[in-house]
Amino acid sequence: MTDAPQEHIAPILTPEGWELLASLGPYREDEAFRLTASLRKAGHSPELVSAVLTQSRLRTKAEAKFGEFARQMIFTKAGLEQATRLTVAARHAQRFAEAGIGHVADLGCGLGADSMALASLDLVVTAVEMDEATAACATMNLIPFRNATVVHSDATSVSLEGVDGVWLDPARRTTSTSGTKRIWDPEDFSPPLSFVESLAGSGRAVGVKMGPGMPHDSVPAGCEAQWVSVGGDVTEVALWFNAVRRPGVRRAALVLGPLGSAELTSGEDFGAGPVAPVGPVEGYLYEPDGAVIRAGLVADVALQLGGHLVDEHIAYICAPGLHDTPFAKAYRVLEVMPFNVKALKAWVKDQGIGVLDIKKRGMAVTPEELRKQLLPGGSAKHKDKKAATLVLTRIGEDRVAVSVDPV
Numbered sequence: 089m090t091d092a093p094q095e096h097i098a099p100i101l102t103p104e105g106w107e108l109l110a111s112l113g114p115y116r117e118d119e120a121f122r123l124t125a126s127l128r129k130a131g132h133s134p135e136l137v138s139a140v141l142t143q144s145r146l147r148t149k150a151e152a153k154f155g156e157f158a159r160q161m162i163f164t165k166a167g168l169e170q171a172t173r174l175t176v177a178a179r180h181a182q183r184f185a186e187a188g189i190g191h192v193a194d195l196g197c198g199l200g201a202d203s204m205a206l207a208s209l210d211l212v213v214t215a216v217e218m219d220e221a222t223a224a225c226a227t228m229n230l231i232p233f234r235n236a237t238v239v240h241s242d243a244t245s246v247s248l249e250g251v252d253g254v255w256l257d258p259a260r261r262t263t264s265t266s267g268t269k270r271i272w273d274p275e276d277f278s279p280p281l282s283f284v285e286s287l288a289g290s291g292r293a294v295g296v297k298m299g300p301g302m303p304h305d306s307v308p309a310g311c312e313a314q315w316v317s318v319g320g321d322v323t324e325v326a327l328w329f330n331a332v333r334r335p336g337v338r339r340a341a342l343v344l345g346p347l348g349s350a351e352l353t354s355g356e357d358f359g360a361g362p363v364a365p366v367g368p369v370e371g372y373l374y375e376p377d378g379a380v381i382r383a384g385l386v387a388d389v390a391l392q393l394g395g396h397l398v399d400e401h402i403a404y405i406c407a408p409g410l411h412d413t414p415f416a417k418a419y420r421v422l423e424v425m426p427f428n429v430k431a432l433k434a435w436v437k438d439q440g441i442g443v444l445d446i447k448k449r450g451m452a453v454t455p456e457e458l459r460k461q462l463l464p465g466g467s468a469k470h471k472d473k474k475a476a477t478l479v480l481t482r483i484g485e486d487r488v489a490v491s492v493d494p495v
Contacts, residue, residue, distance in 0.1 A: 096138075096142065097139070097164070097221045097224050097225060099133070099139040100139070100140065101163060104136065105136055108127070108268045109375060111413045115144040115150055117133070117145075120141060120145075123141065124137055127140075127141075134343065137495055143162060146164075146168055147159060147163065150163055150171075152173075153168070153173040153201075154171075155174065157381060159227075162224075163199060164222055164225060167198050167458045168199065168481070170257070170259070171199050172297065172323075173201075173318060174201060174204070174205065175318065176316055176344070176350055177202045177204070177230045177345060179342075180204045180255060181206045183212060183328065183332045184253045185209045185474065187253070187293055187331040189253035190210070190255040190329065191205050191213075191252055191330070192255055193254050193255070194206065194214070194216065194217060194255045194257075194370055195243035195279065196216065196217050196257050196258055196259060197215035197216060197226050197238070198217065198222060199222065199233065199480060200225070200238070202255055202257065203226065204236075207230065207233035207235050207236040208233070208404065212236075213233070213236040214231060215236060215237065215238045215239065216241055216246050217238065218240070221252065221375070226238050243279050243283075244283055245279075248292075252293065253292060253293040253295075254272045254293070254331070255294075256279065256287075256294070256295070256296040257296070257297040258277035258278055258279055258280070259277060270298060271437040282304075282456070285308050285402070288310075288330060293330050293331035293332040293447055294332070295327065295329070297326055298325050299324070299325050300322040300323065300324075300325050300378070300382055302325050302463040304358035305348060307325075307327065310329065310380055311327045311328055311442070312337045313327055313328075313338070313340070314326045314327075314342055315339075315340045315341050315342065315382040315383045317343050317344065317377050317379035320345075320377065320378070322378035334353075334429055337353045338355055338357055339356075339357075339358065339384060340353040340380070341377065341383040342379060343379055343380075343414050343415060349398060352383070352388060352415055352442050354385060354388065359384070362388060362391055362445050363385070364386070364391055364396055365390075366397050366399065367395075367397075367398070368398070369406055369483070369488065370408065371407055371413045371420075371421060372408075372411075372419065372422050373398075373405070373490060374389070374395065374404070374417065374418050374419075375414060375417045375418045375419070375447070376403050376405065376415060376416045376417050389415045392411075392413065392415075393411050393416070394411075395407030399482060399483050399484065400488070401450065402449050402481055407429045407438075408463045411435070416495040417432065417495075419477065419492035419493060419495060420493040420495060421491075422492060424490050425488070427451070427488055429462070432478075432489055434462065437478075439474070441463075441473060441476045443473070443476070444459055444460055444462060444463055444475070444476055444477075445478070447478070447480070448479070449481050450478050451482055451487055457479075458480075477494060
C-alpha cells in the first residue's frame with residue numbers, strides 16, 4: 089500500500105508528540121483553527137501541530153470502525169479507508185482460533201486491525217506491511233500485544249517458516265497526489281489473487297479480504313466465499329481456504345446489525361441452487377440485503393419467505409404475508425402504477441406528498457433527478473406535507489412505480 093509520507097507520522101512518534109496527542113479531546117472542525125493557534129503559541133512546531141491535529145481528526149473518524157480503541161491508535165487516511173472494522177476482524181480471528189491455528193501471518197496488515205483481533209485471541213501474529221509509514225502505525229497500534237510482531241517487508245517475500253495460518257488484505261487502491269483510485273483486476277492487487285491461491289496450495293489455512301463487488305467467476309474453486317454486510321452496507325467478501333473453510337459451504341451472506349448477526353449459506357456453486365417463482369407485485373415487497381444479493385442467495389430468501397421474484401433478473405421479492413427476516417427489508421405494497429413522470433407528478437400533488445424517498449432497480453433513472461421533477465422547488469419547502477416511498481423497477485418489458493410503506 090502506498091500511503092502518506094512518513095514525515096506526517098514521525099512527529100507523533102516522539103515523547104512530545106505522543107503526550108500532546110494524548111492531551112487533546114475529541115476533534116471538532118469548528119475548533120481546529122483556534123486550537124492550531126493555541127498550540128503554536130505554546131511553542132510547538134508547525135509540523136507537530138499539523139500531525140497531532142491530523143491524528144485527532146482521523147481518530148474521531150475511526151470511532152465508527154474501532155470504537156473506543158480508536159482513541160489509542162495511530163492512523164493514515166488511506167489506511168483508515170481500507171481498514172477492517174473491529175467487529176468484522178474479530179470474526180476473521182475466530183475462524184483461525186476455532187481451526188486450531190497457532191501462528192498467523194497477517195500479510196499486508198495495514199494499520200493492524202486484523203492483527204489486533206488475532207493477537208487478542210492469544211494467537212502468535214507476524215504482521216507484515218510494505219509501506220513504511222503504515223508499518224510504523226501498525227507497530228504503535230500493536231504495542232499492547234506481546235505476541236504480535238510487525239515486519240516492514242513485501243508480503244510476497246517474507247519467510248513463512250513456522251506459520252500455519254495466513255490472513256491477507258491486499259491493497260485494492262493506488263494512492264497519488266490527486267487521491268486514491270480503485271483497482272478492479274484481482275491480479276493487479278498487492279499481493280495479487282494468484283499469490284493467495286499459491287499459499288492455499290501449500291495446505292496452510294488461508295483467508296483473504298476482497299472487495300464486495302468481486303465477480304463470481306473470479307472466485308477460485310475450492311474456497312468458501314462469505315459476503316459481509318454491516319448495518320446494511322456490504323463491506324467485503326472473505327475467501328476461506330483449507331482448515332478455515334467450513335465443510336459444505338461454498339457461498340454465504342453474513343449480516344451484522346444492531347440486534348446481532350444472521351447468516352445464510354449454500355453448498356451450491358455460483359449459478360446453481362434453488363429457483364424462485366416469478367409473480368406479481370402484491371402484499372409485501374422485500375428488498376434483500378446487499379450481502380444476500382452479492383452471494384447469489386436471493387432465491388433462497390424468496391423461498392424462505394414463501395414468496396416470489398417480481399422479475400427473474402431483479403432482486404425484489406414479493407410475498408402475501410409479513411415475515412420477520414434479517415436478510416431483507418420489508419415494505420407494504422400500497423399501489424402499483426406505470427412509470428410515467430407526468431402521471432407520477434400528478435399523483436404526488438394529489439396525495440399531498442412533500443418528502444419522497446425513491447428506490448430503484450433495473451431502471452436507468454437517477455432518483456435525485458426524478459425527485460426534483462416530482463417535487464418542484466425541492467422537498468425542503470414541503471416538509472409539512474406527508475412522506476412517501478416509491479420503488480421503481482422493471483417487470484419484463486414494463487417499467488412500474490410501486491408506492492410502498494416501510495415496515
